[in-house]
Amino acid sequence: MKGSKKSIKRVSIMLVIMFALCAGYLIKIISFDRNAMIINSYNPRINSSDNTVKRGDIRDIDGYVLAYSEYTPEGYVRKYNDAVTSCQVVGYTGAGKYGIEAAENFTLQNIDSELFQRLRRFIKGTEVQGDNVYLTIDKDLQDIASNLMGTNKGAVVVEEVSTGRVLCMVSKPQFDPQTVADDWDRLKDDENSQLLNRASQGLYTPGSVFKIVTTVSALRNMTDVYDFSVDCAGEEEFNNKVIHCFNNKVHGTENIIDAFANSCNVFFSEISTQIGAEALRYTADEMLFNTGVPFDLSVSVPSVQLNSSSTESELVETSIGQGKTMVTPLFMASIAQAIANNGVMMKPYIIDHVENYDGVAVDTTIPEAYANILTPDECDKLKEMMIEVVNRGTGYNADSDYFQVAGKTGTAENPSGNDHLWFVGFAPADNPQYAVSVVLENGDGSANASVIARKMLYNAINRDELN
Amino acid sequence: MFDLLVLVSRYLFIIYIVVFIYNGTAYLLDEAGLTRHSHRRSIFTCRTMTALMHITAFLIVSYNKEAITYSVPILLVGAAGLAFIIMGNSIAEKVFKGGCPLIWNCVIFLLDISVIMLVRLNFTLAVKQLIWICVGFFATMWLPFCVKMVPKFEKLENVYIILSFLLIISTLLLGSKEYGSINWIYIGSFSFQPSEIVKFLYIFYLASVFRKKVELKQFIITAFLSGLLVILLVFQKDLGSALIFYMTYLVMLYIATSNEALFLSGIGALMLGSAVAYSLFSHVRVRVAAWRNPWADIDSGGYQICQSLFAIGTGGLLGSGLTRGMPLSIPVVSKDFIFAAICEEFGTIFAICLIGIFMLLFIRGMMIAFKCQRRYYSIIAAGFTAMMAFQTFLIIGGVIKLIPLTGVTLPFVSYGGTSILVSILSVSFIQWVNGYQKAAERNEVRER
Ligand SMILES: [Zn+2]
Numbered sequence: 001m002k003g004s005k006k007s008i009k010r011v012s013i014m015l016v017i018m019f020a021l022c023a024g025y026l027i028k029i030i031s032f033d034r035n036a037m038i039i040n041s042y043n044p045r046i047n048s049s050d051n052t053v054k055r056g057d058i059r060d061i062d063g064y065v066l067a068y069s070e071y072t073p074e075g076y077v078r079k080y081n082d083a084v085t086s087c088q089v090v091g092y093t094g095a096g097k098y099g100i101e102a103a104e105n106f107t108l109q110n111i112d113s114e115l116f117q118r119l120r121r122f123i124k125g126t127e128v129q130g131d132n133v134y135l136t137i138d139k140d141l142q143d144i145a146s147n148l149m150g151t152n153k154g155a156v157v158v159e160e161v162s163t164g165r166v167l168c169m170v171s172k173p174q175f176d177p178q179t180v181a182d183d184w185d186r187l188k189d190d191e192n193s194q195l196l197n198r199a200s201q202g203l204y205t206p207g208s209v210f211k212i213v214t215t216v217s218a219l220r221n222m223t224d225v226y227d228f229s230v231d232c233a234g235e236e237e238f239n240n241k242v243i244h245c246f247n248n249k250v251h252g253t254e255n256i257i258d259a260f261a262n263s264c265n266v267f268f269s270e271i272s273t274q275i276g277a278e279a280l281r282y283t284a285d286e287m288l289f290n291t292g293v294p295f296d297l298s299v300s301v302p303s304v305q306l307n308s309s310s311t312e313s314e315l316v317e318t319s320i321g322q323g324k325t326m327v328t329p330l331f332m333a334s335i336a337q338a339i340a341n342n343g344v345m346m347k348p349y350i351i352d353h354v355e356n357y358d359g360v361a362v363d364t365t366i367p368e369a370y371a372n373i374l375t376p377d378e379c380d381k382l383k384e385m386m387i388e389v390v391n392r393g394t395g396y397n398a399d400s401d402y403f404q405v406a407g408k409t410g411t412a413e414n415p416s417g418n419d420h421l422w423f424v425g426f427a428p429a430d431n432p433q434y435a436v437s438v439v440l441e442n443g444d445g446s447a448n449a450s451v452i453a454r455k456m457l458y459n460a461i462n463r464d465e466l467n
Numbered sequence: 468m469f470d471l472l473v474l475v476s477r478y479l480f481i482i483y484i485v486v487f488i489y490n491g492t493a494y495l496l497d498e499a500g501l502t503r504h505s506h507r508r509s510i511f512t513c514r515t516m517t518a519l520m521h522i523t524a525f526l527i528v529s530y531n532k533e534a535i536t537y538s539v540p541i542l543l544v545g546a547a548g549l550a551f552i553i554m555g556n557s558i559a560e561k562v563f564k565g566g567c568p569l570i571w572n573c574v575i576f577l578l579d580i581s582v583i584m585l586v587r588l589n590f591t592l593a594v595k596q597l598i599w600i601c602v603g604f605f606a607t608m609w610l611p612f613c614v615k616m617v618p619k620f621e622k623l624e625n626v627y628i629i630l631s632f633l634l635i636i637s638t639l640l641l642g643s644k645e646y647g648s649i650n651w652i653y654i655g656s657f658s659f660q661p662s663e664i665v666k667f668l669y670i671f672y673l674a675s676v677f678r679k680k681v682e683l684k685q686f687i688i689t690a691f692l693s694g695l696l697v698i699l700l701v702f703q704k705d706l707g708s709a710l711i712f713y714m715t716y717l718v719m720l721y722i723a724t725s726n727e728a729l730f731l732s733g734i735g736a737l738m739l740g741s742a743v744a745y746s747l748f749s750h751v752r753v754r755v756a757a758w759r760n761p762w763a764d765i766d767s768g769g770y771q772i773c774q775s776l777f778a779i780g781t782g783g784l785l786g787s788g789l790t791r792g793m794p795l796s797i798p799v800v801s802k803d804f805i806f807a808a809i810c811e812e813f814g815t816i817f818a819i820c821l822i823g824i825f826m827l828l829f830i831r832g833m834m835i836a837f838k839c840q841r842r843y844y845s846i847i848a849a850g851f852t853a854m855m856a857f858q859t860f861l862i863i864g865g866v867i868k869l870i871p872l873t874g875v876t877l878p879f880v881s882y883g884g885t886s887i888l889v890s891i892l893s894v895s896f897i898q899w900v901n902g903y904q905k906a907a908e909r910n911e912v913r914e915r
């Protein structure tokens with residue numbers, strides 16, 4: 001009998017532990033997993049909005065109000081203030097939710113000191129207001145980038161090198177968030193997919209900007225990279241696949257620095273056969289291909305599909321950025337940011353801080369290193385090559401009178417229409433401040449990715465002088 | 468103004484439940500002989516808190532915002548519920564001489580949460596639930612009388628186990644499928660889950676066998692029959708019941724033998740059995756996959772658990788406020804997932820306190836088993852407590868994704884006649900053991 005008493009005690013302790021586990025796990029969900037968990041298009045609550053409460057503003061980094069709510073007798077209605085150039089970032093609310101309006105829905109609806117605010121409304125008739133979200137983007141830069149792109153489709157991303165904050169994120173074509181509900185039938189099936197944020201979700205063939213990855217892989221896998229040279233005849237056949245240089249240009253005998261500056265396809269195809277498919281894939285994975293980088297808005301994952309059974313033609317195509325490889329403009333901006341930042345990729349972010357009804361910052365994003373993808377030595381070598389691209393190579397249009405730009409161009413062949421034009425880089429090269437990534441879909445010559453990149457870097461560096 | 472009431476209610480509910488738990492704990496400590504409190508005052512405060520919670524909640528759920536009026540039917544149900552809270556205790560205490568008032572209070576608190584949540588989710592279900600609660604309490608009143616009618620019922624172990632197997636096998640043959648498990652039998656318009664009745668028979672069977680010293684022979688027989696029962700339940704895809712039966716067996720065996728090695732090897736056998744079940748049955752694999760990463764399969768397998776987590780996460784610490792959440796988007800919300808709905812609207816703090824109330828109930832049950840001098844009764848009390856505790860753990864842990872989901876009901880809170888009847892009857896057996904012990908103590912004093 002005595003033993004069974006002890007057993008009952010022990011069983012009781014076990015039960016207490018079991019339920020303590022439940023309670024502890026609930027606390028864990030609420031304190032750590034909550035935000036990542038509830039921002040999900042499957043969560044029906046994300047579409048709920050209470051129009052008796054003033055939804056918070058969405059503002060740019062200087063406080064410019066992009067979205068706000070206005071009182072009408074029927075309840076609050078959402079207004080957008082000249083937000084077309086930031087439409088995919090700001091998003092919309094009404095016909096579903098998108099962009100920051102979706103991702104920060106619960107913040108914008110969160111009523112800080114709710115009891116106080118409601119009592120105040122009850123007594124003084126003041127508004128009950130959700131939290132305001134301040135973005136890292138600058139509306140002036142958004143307008144400039146939109147102008148420079150003109151009628152071209154594509155995207156521009158500008159990131160600050162030391163922090164990863166996104167100063168500019170433009171996707172074209174654009175829509176008017178104010179009239180989304182009315183235009184919905186037209187927008188939702190539109191073949192131009194204006195609603196898609198091409199900067200973070202658009203998957204593009206990288207073309208020659210992928211040579212950055214091939215170069216890193218060569219540096220990691222070959223002992224004598226700088227001694228390796230190829231005699232370019234403008235084209236060469238690999239396993240039944242003919243690789244051309246741009247316009248079949250004959251580059252002659254080159255080392256890796258020349259070939260990178262000239263964007264020589266023959267050289268990089270040749271060097272990739274020295275590296276091998278598995279090693280190239282390994283380097284790409286180390287540079288976060290196939291995993292991607294998290295972001296405040298939805299992102300697509302960049303992919304490289306090489307493996308041990310890839311054929312030689314698949315390998316050479318991949319090495320020059322053709323084939324099945326896909327990247328987003330935001331991801332390429334982060335790669336450039338990491339090269340400029342001694343290999344440390346910062347986690348890109350677009351929400352600067354959140355402010356309550358009283359103007360007090362309640363939540364401020366702290367820049368955070370996300371991954372160390374390159375060694376400082378590799379960064380120095382890449383930077384040197386990227387300077388050559390601008391000074392004497394394909395990126396001459398990015399050459400600025402005011403500072404040294406480092407970058408890489410790309411022309412990505414695609415089956416539908418003209419090539420996609422790329423520029424990825426950063427400036428000033430000796431003390432990098434901003435990284436840029438530009439893609440123009442089916443570039444028709446009316447705009448030049450290198451020129452846009454140069455002008456965006458200039459405006460970002462001289463941002464104080466804008467308005 | 469109404470907005471303010473809903474807003475303030477979020478804090479009020481937390482205050483009510485915290486005061487309830489404080490007084491309940493005081494009662495427990497006192498019962499354990501650690502402190503000296505006024506029993507009567509603790510119990511009175513608990514009851515008052517339940518009544519206050521009931522009134523606050525019904526002021527909210529009966530209000531129709533569009534029409535700006537109070538709904539009379541809901542208010543009537545609310546009044547009936549209030550009468551029940553005030554009267555239920557006293558009646559139960561009168562019928563069960565020596566029943567523990569804390570247990571009745573915890574039960575009534577949980578039942579009240581159930582009715583409040585169901586009024587908010589689906590008024591018809593709430594009325595039905597209230598009727599089932601009355602039926603349950605009425606049935607339970609006859610319990611001491613019925614037990615007296617069966618002489619020497621501790622010696623009927625063979626009857627219990629044969630009946631158990633008959634019921635389980637008949638379900639396999641006649642049962643119909645609901646939510647993926649074959650565990651319901653329909654007779655005309657009346658349906659029931661035989662595995663729920665087997666719960667009682669099984670505990671009585673084990674208690675009868677274990678009332679004497681457990682020799683190797685008894686151990687082998689009980690282990691074999693329990694294993695068979697569990698396997699049959701797994702074949703019915705009733706994984707929750709299978710786990711509950713198995714764990715109850717282990718706990719009762721442990722209490723009867725005090726053999727840790729046996730208990731631990733039982734847990735080891737459970738792990739092994741789970742691994743075997745995982746590789747044999749696709750329905751087990753589906754559940755485990757949905758637990759490990761529900762987001763990967765949000766369209767089908769992971770849908771339920773994701774919707775549950777959305778509700779819990781969006782509600783946050785203080786909840787959305789009663790009537791302000793979207794609990795109807797959770798599948799089976801009135802039954803298996805009612806805990807997620809409570810988390811969403813009452814908040815996580817309240818939900819954790821609710822777990823606290825379950826703990827008060829189970830600790831008190833174990834204390835009764837601890838105090839009871841007669842081995843047979845002690846084992847019965849421990850068995851029923853353990854069985855309810857495991858069921859509660861399985862469904863709460865499943866809903867919050869701590870463990871894989873097994874579709875069982877949350878005792879006292881989930882909607883359903885069978886669930887309510889079984890919960891109330893189980894707790895009644897614990898109360899009856901307490902009453903027996905108190906009577907025995909009084910006789911002892913008299914004999915001296
Ligand atoms: Zn060439």
